[in-house]
Amino acid sequence: MIDLTHIDELARRLSGLVPPGLRESREELQENFKAVLQSGLAKLDLVTREEFDVQRAVLLRTREKLEALEAQVRQLEAGNAAPAPSDTPAQPH
Structure with missing residues (x-):
């Protein structure tokens, strides 16, 4: 108002x-x-200044959550990119 x-x-x-x-x-x-x-x-x-400030705070929290999720995805992708164990069966000695 x-x-x-x-x-x-x-x-x-x-x-x-x-x-x-x-x-x-x-x-x-x-x-x-x-x-x-x-x-x-x-x-x-x-919009009022109060409404603007509320939406700004919501956007900031959303951005922080997005950045955390992006970091988590990068970690998961890095873990999946690690070399997989060899598919050849181990030979007994």
Whole structure:
């Protein structure tokens, strides 16, 4: 969810830029600015910082597990690459 205090502040700044002749409807303009900003931001596919941090932590754990599994596969492959015992039967002495 977007922090509405930032949207309110931006709407106030925008309404402050309105020419003096239109200042009578300043509150109405400020509400319109706020509505347009909220609508525009809602259309964007944004996540909160908290959601981003959670997904980043999940990705980090996944990467660590993947690296551990890759190392394990390399060890198994190295073990299978070792020379196999000879197929010729041992001859008695």
